[in-house]
Amino acid sequence: MARAGNLAGRRMRKARAAGALTLVGALALAACSGGGGDTNADGEAAELECSSEAVADQPWKAAEPREFSLLWTDWADYPITDTWEFFDEIEKRTNVKLKLTNIPFSDATEKRSLLISAGDAPQIIPLVYTGEERQFAASGAVVPLSDYIDYMPNFKKYTEEWDLVDMVDDLRQEDGKYYMTPGLQEVSVPVFTLIIRKDVFDEVGAPEPDTWEDLQEGLALIKEKYPDSYPLADGFEAWSMINYAAHAFGTVGGWGFGDGAWWDEEKGEFVYAATTDGYKDMVTYFRGLHDAGLLDAESFTASNDGGGTVVEKVAAEKVFAFSGGSWTVQEFGTALEAAGVTDYELVQIAPPAGPAGNNVEPRNFWNGFMLTADAAKDENFCDLLHFTDWLYYNPEARELIQWGVEGKHFTKEGGKYTLNPEFSLKNLNMNPDAPVDLKKDLGYANDVFAGSTESRELKESYNVPAFVQYIDDVQTKREPREPFPPHPLDEAELEQSSLLGTPLKDTVDTATLEFILGQRPLSDWDAYVAQLEGQGLQSYMDLINGAYKRAAEGQD
Incomplete structure (x- = not known):
């Protein structure tokens, strides 16, 4: 109800x-x-009177x-x-x-x-x-x-x-x-998903991984061919891969953990994601990869900088599947070529499906x-x-x-954008030898504003065809999970939820890595859940479910 x-x-x-x-x-x-x-007296914004006009899709000037x-x-x-x-x-x-x-x-x-x-x-x-x-x-x-x-x-x-x-x-x-x-x-x-050396997957007879089970099968075949490898890596202290994997297991995790609340459709209430069967299934899956020698443990504990990084391992052909975005394909391809590997194919694939279905993060x-x-x-x-x-x-x-500026920096014909020859976007490998970099020298494509709002045409305009294919694959093969019901907290509840939620999340993060990397037996799962309960888990979920009920009543 x-x-x-x-x-x-x-x-x-x-x-x-x-x-x-x-x-x-x-x-x-x-x-x-x-x-x-x-x-006004009711606390609503008073009507403004402005000296200029604004019209959608039209230029505006004060x-x-x-x-x-x-x-x-x-x-x-x-x-x-x-x-x-x-x-x-x-x-x-x-x-x-x-x-x-x-x-x-x-x-x-x-x-x-x-x-x-x-x-x-x-x-x-x-x-x-x-x-x-x-x-x-x-x-x-x-x-x-x-x-x-x-x-x-x-x-x-x-x-x-x-x-x-x-x-x-x-x-x-x-x-x-x-x-x-x-x-x-x-x-x-x-934004982040799995990138694979498709040529190596093809070489060992592995399918392109549509599911996490497919991936495990392919990694095992690669391990046989390249016994010194640990073929799967994250490079973002585990939290990137756990984020995009979680949805296929029916949970949330890593960068996408948020407040930890997971909507239980059958119960009609929120539960703590890190105590659910889906979260346990996900942790168990990655533990299996680790125990089989298929997971690069270092990439689950260290950020992708300094010595021994994932990019170096990919270049040395020790890692063949890893987390990243569209820019990572370019970065790792450059590293492979610098290492003398020229016959390769890097493919950014839709996040694999799993026990919970073809789910990816909500829109x-x-x-x-x-x-x-x-x-x-x-x-x-x-x-x-x-x-x-x-x-x-x-x-x-x-x-x-x-x-x-069109004409000055680029031309556009039939929806296709082309940088003028004197300008480069080196981070996207566009005209890399041109003398003036659009981003570094002129401030366009800057990280504060670029990418914030994009039509599909604009998003595709500066990405390689492989990324356009990635968009198509996600749109046709995956189903965005429905967003959870809103549960906004008031100021006092926010403070209380932070006091409770922060140590809970710390326990989850620590235990997640311990389970995956073999530092804690999976038989300890119930003890781990009891540890969370001892940290005030029920009080924390009462806050969230109370806010949900209040919001739901206000919508009726």
């Missing part, structure tokens, strides 16, 4: 949201004149020069410079100058939290993934963007056109509002942004909303961010 009520509520919310979008229209004007984002502040994360490999053309082009098109506060990538999350908590953060906070906004929303440190989406016509259009309205609606916090708008993806595929968002509470007091707040809507969701801006 609880589930039925939740689904009915979701349908009602979808109908309301779709109706609102229809009333406004995908190309509606948000005609507006200065003034900050005040609220009527007068504006300056907005933004938190910029510095990547060590791509240090920002005063000569980056990217910011000049943004200002030229929008009349908006960005004032940057810089933080290093190495501790960006911590620095961001400190700045926001102290009230010293700039107005625009990029690189926010769903869930990261909760603590700031609960404390009132960021703007409830759901109050202002009428001033974000591009966001409204593409959430409807790409069937993302329900997903956005699930971002609502305990007060019924959402406080970040995410990066939107027309097609969503797992997902990419990073988006928040606006700090002080931003709503800016007399040009309406322009700030229009600007961020253009920057994150307008196709003109998304193309500019990835490719630069």
Whole structure:
């Protein structure tokens, strides 16, 4: 009954949201004149009056020069410079100058939290993934963007056109509002998955692994042919592979563990994922690989840097299947060629199916942004909303961010993008010998904004044909798991859940590796579960299920 009520509520919310979008229209004007984002007596956002208009899919430019502040994360490999053309082009098109506060990538999350908590953060906070906004929303440190989406016509259009309205609606916090708008993806595929040396799988007569059982069979054949190898590796301290494997075993884990809550359809409530049969099955599977000498244990305990990395083992033909993304294929291919291996075929495959079926992660968002509470007091707040809507969701801006200026940096014909010969994108192996790198020298394709919101056409424009095939394989052979019912916690519950959930997660992480790597017998499973129960597991799940019931009642 609880589930039925939740689904009915979701349908009602979808109908309301779709109706609102229809009333406004995908190309509606948000005609507006200065003034900050005040609220009325009911706590709702007052209507803004703005001096400029915003229309979906159209250029936008502030009527007068504006300056907005933004938190910029510095990547060590791509240090920002005063000569980056990217910011000049943004200002030229929008009349908006960005004032940057810089933080290093190495501790960006911590620095961001400190700045926001102290009230010293700039107005625009990029690189926010769903869930990261909760603590700031609960404390009132960021703007409830759901109050202002009428001033974000591009966001409204593409959430409807790409069937993302329900997903956005699930971002609502305990007060019924959402406080970040995410990066939107027309097609969503797992970023990390399994990459194999297909030529070696073919050589030993192994099938391309459609299932985890297929993979085990192939790894065993490779081990016979290459006895000094440990053919399967992760390279991200286990958490990447466990993340994309978990869905096929009917659980969540690794990078995708989140709060650890797993929706039990039969019980109509959340249970702790790391205590489920699915989690035990997954751990047992990887333990079997380890005991058979098929798993590179070092890659499950060390990050992919320093000596003895996965890339070095792939180049030395000691590893033949490993975790990665589209860029990894290029990186590892370069390493193989440098080692003198030229007859190879690296293939990025859809995450293998498993006992729970062809499931992969739910359709997902990419990073988006928040606006700090002080931003709503800016007399040009309406322009700030229009600007961020253009920057994150307008196709003109998304193309500019990835490719630069058409005619100057690239040409486009029939949907195919070609860099002009004097420009390179070395990280994508495009025109690698050209003198000017679009990313490093000019600031386009930067890691703060690129990839956040993408149509399928844009995503395919800079990826190799093999990745386009990967998209097709995931879309046709795999089924995204349904998202779990929302269970937003209030401020006090968030604090309590952190106090309980953090040590629980630490125990899970430690025990998971101990079980997989043979440091703890699988017969200890019940003792491990009892250990979690002794750490307050029931109180933790009571918090989550209480929040779920409260949210479900509010939807009915």
